[in-house]
Amino acid sequence: MLSTEQAPPISVPLRFFAAAPLFLVLAALILLSSDTNPFTDSHSPAMLAVTHCITLGFIGMVMTGAIQQILPVVIGSPMPASRHVVWLTHLPLITGTLSLSFGFLLGKSELLNFAWMLLGFGFLIFIASSLISLYRAPAQNPTKTAIFFSIVALTATVSLGALLARGYATGMQLDYPQLAAIHISLGLGGWVLLLIIGVSYQVVPMFQLTPNYPKWLTTGLSPALFTALILLAASRLFDATMLSVIAKLLFVSLTACFALITLRLQNQRRRRVADATLSFFRLGMISLLLAILCELIAAFRPEPFKTLSVVIFIMGFVLSVIHGMLYKIVPFLVWFHLFRGGIKKGVPNMKEIIPEIWMWRHLWLHIATLLATLLTCIWNAAIHLAAFGLALEGLLLCFSLYTGIAVYRRTLNALHEHA
């Protein structure tokens, strides 16, 4: 169900998308200046700063912007007070992430305290308005269910994150490793994965003319995944080993199911032309399978496989899928907002908005960055290569997105002059 007539102004999603790549550049700069390595100390202050630049600053920023587009258009239910929500989520997310990262990096408790309040406030607004929008949505569909569970997982992720940051700032006695593990699994496995799953139900068949996802999967997957995550969190809190094994196996097999079925659907696509965004998406699904494999091996050999699993999940799965989506959605949004309301001459087609060649270059750059990051596992100096690649990725994405925005502005002006 798509109600494009309810689409928010283009500036709503684009302001999030345009800010996000800068956090990749910042993450890279921190990596380069601090000489930290995720495989030697994944919880060093500098690594925490880098991780949150990527997860909150990039991934969280894009996803928060995307939901403000998805709820009105895909679910058919606008955000309440959407104009205010945009400001009250965008600015706190930027300032909160900056202050969190520098709080970790410089060991300043004032910054950490400022950060959890800002981020808590921004996400509270975002979560409340998303839930109201979901509640008001006219129809039930699997994407809506997945987004609902994703938002619930986000709520828990943010609450735990705020608690951890506050504890970190004040030196409060907390079981940090345990709470951090729940924070990470609900953030990545819940909020991020469930949203990607919900959106995939819509875009995978649409963009490549594949068959639809099977009905049993779209109905059952997101509630089952969410249940597995809750069981996993409970097993950690109550130290129940057996439950933890069952929950983890359930989570891993459900996730593998999603990745394998997505790859199979894409193999059955009727649209056979080469498409960089499709390659990004498939790279993402293959990475998801690899991340799962590492998670399984980690049961027998925790390091480096535990870290490897998280690194591949973030860099290989999430970043690839997000890049693929942005390179498809942004040109379409620009075209759609220029063309809406009737036939107009002189509107560029999607491939004239962000040149395709840059998408392919970005794909290769992303693969190289991913390989360099994995190399860090055995060769410490590769971290510089990985950081350099990440910085270039941020800059290239900025360049592509700003090119698209410039085409939008230029064409809009030309259309107004003709009118």
Place this chain on the structure above:
Amino acid sequence: MSSLAEYMSTDHKACDAAFALAEEAALDNHWEQAQTAFNAFSDNTGRHFRMEEEALFPAMLNAGGPAGPVQMMLMEHAQMNDLIEQMAVALANKNAKTYGGLSETLLIVMQQHNLKEEQILYPIADRVLAAERESLLTRLKAI
């Protein structure tokens, strides 16, 4: 006898198949093949639009169906027709790059349009036109 939703949705898939063939051939610079597939796509789509504009939509409006969504669909038909005309020109000029860009754009417009029809409009049609479904299907097939 199938429902209106089933009949019209199956027709969407037939349009998709020709669309994909034309795009692939054009990007490979196989212009003759591209032209054949494009003609099939353009004919199929033209017929599909006529089924809706001449028979299905007027019948829905007569039976008290919602005017707003129908109006929206008609506007999107006009947008798609405009893109298809531009694609015909790109094809005549053997310009693979322009064809590819237009085709990419049309794909998303067309797919989101089809989803709206299949998930919202056609089920409404089946509801408000239950009594005259068989005669309407016969008319649709004759177009």
